[in-house]
Structures are given as structure tokens and as C-alpha cells.
Amino acid sequence: MSVEFREKEKAVIIRQEEVSEGIYSMWINTPSAKNARAGQFVNLFCDDCSRLMPRPISICEIDRERSSLRLVYRVSGEGTREFSQYTSGHQIEMIGPLGNGFPIDIPERDVMVIGGGIGIPPMLQLAREFPKSCKIVLGYQNFPFLLKEFERTGSKVFVATESGKYGFKGNVIEAIMQNYLTAEVIYACGPAGMLRAVKKFAEVRKIRCFVSMEERMACGVGACLGCTVDTVDINDRLNVKKARVCKDGPVFDASEVMI
Secondary structure, eight states, X not given: OOOOOOOOEEEEEEEEEEEETTEEEEEEEOGGGGGXXXXXXXXXXXXXXXXXXXXXXXXXXXXXXXXXXEXXXXXXXXXXXXXXXXXXXXXXXXXXXXXXXXXXXXXXXXXXXXXXXXXXXXXXXXXXXXXXXXXXXXXXXSSOOSHHHHHTTSSEXXXXXXXXXXXXXXXXXXXXXXXXXXXXXXXXXXXXXXXXXXXXXXHHTTOEEEEEOOOOOSSSSSSSOTTEEEBSSOOTTTSSSEEETTXXXXXXXXXXXXO
């Protein structure tokens, strides 16, 4: 079984702000930014030693020239609550970048990028890989965060909200159907229900589809097997019909995993 162990490093927080209720944007300075790719994540460690396990946070933006990464996360427990209290200049232990990112060296150029909920931030850097040549569909509960950043990519942005306060009232699939959107390849990140619907939509229309899956992680490097998902074929590394989200993913070809 292939396991890659990485050394911890100390990243420095450049700035942090709350961009929506309970959702924070943190820019960190780290040499690892030069090797990061859209769809990867980093493991952040708490200062509180009683919280031993790292918290995986998806990469939202990459600034290689300034060796910095933007992480956008939701406060969902005591670990992320601690992160939200950090200020500029604070040093935070991290490992990364980790996982496999989105494949962008594919021949299809008619691209659709879909994000839902806290699965939206990882799609921002990806959208920038296809300037003015992709369709972006974002699904929110109520208030759209990061919307201006997506609009600045130059691509057309379609917004769906459950409340109907912004954009189309409904979910991302309904927004796609309402706007008669098509694509040769789809990239998606969001809750399991959304990914399941996106996968079915792609299968019916024979569209190539890649999904970034979310599972509760422990080690983040493939050693503990705590974040496995079911696959359609035997995994050569694990010899079972399972794959590790942290190591084999988090991005998968949708046709290869059970959602």
C-alpha cells in the first residue's frame, strides 16, 4: 500500500476574515504554494495539543508568485473554531499540499464547473484554469460568498439558492436545466447528494465528469484507511473495491466511484 509521509512546516497567516456567517477566508504564506494544484488540500494542526488530529482544508486560491494559499472553511467544530480566532502573523503547523487535484490537461474544452455549499471554494482556482471558457454553476443555501471572485474569472456564472434570494431558486441541476447548459466535461465539488445528482446528469448525457469527494479524514496521508469510498473496480493498492479520499482522491472520475 502506497503511503506518502510529509514533514510538518510552519505557515504564517497573512490575513483572515469572515466572508459569510461561520465561513472564514485565511491567506497563508507557505513555500508549498509553488507545488499546489486546484483540487488539493492541506492539513492544519491546532495549537491546542488536546486536538491531535489535523483538519483538512481545501485550497481555494493559489498565488505562486507570493508563495501563498487561500483557504476558505466553515467553522464546524472546536478545531476550526480555534483556526477562526487566529490573526495575521500567527504561525500554524501544516502538511501539504495533499491529494490529487483536478485533471485539466484533457482535450475537452467545453467545461462546466459546479460547486455547492462549502464545496464552492475549491472550484475558484479551477475556474481560473479555464479563463472565459467555462460555465460556472454555484449552489448556496442563502447568501452567496466568493461570488465576486468567480465573476472576475471572466466566465459566465449561474447562481442557485434554496431560498431564491439570489439567482435561480432551486438546486444546481435545476439551474443547469433551466439555462439549457451543456458541456463536454464537468468538474464538481459539494455535498454527496449534489454529487450524486451531477453524476447521474453526466451519465445520462454521456458527459465526462470528475468529482471532488468529502469524507471525514484522520491522517490525511492514506495510512489509516478512515476515509475510504466504494469503487466499481478493485483498487490495485488496497486489493478491495475501495479508494482513499485523502490519497487516491479527493478528485475521482465519477464513473469509478459509488456516490
